[in-house]
Amino acid sequence: MGDGVYQLLHGQQTAEILSKDYSPMMKLFDLYDIERVFVCQSSLEERGLAQADLVINAQSLTHSELGELLHSAGKVLSF
DSSP states (O other): OGGGGGGGBTTOOOGGGTOOOOHHHHTTGGGGTOOOOEEEHHHHHHTTOOGGGBSSOOEEEOHHHHHHHHHHOSOOOOO
């Protein structure tokens, strides 16, 4: 959600801003039985991004759909 969608982009160059590149870790989600990943559709649209720009397969949901899903979840991992 929000600017967090930038962490899902291909080809990040994070060294200059002293930030960690999480994309290699995200590619290993299957090893940790993480089967479903969601991204806020409006956050992508507001930043001019599309699903093709993302380093992983994430299901795009509206803000209200994400809210409902988070409210019903037993455990939530956020990055």
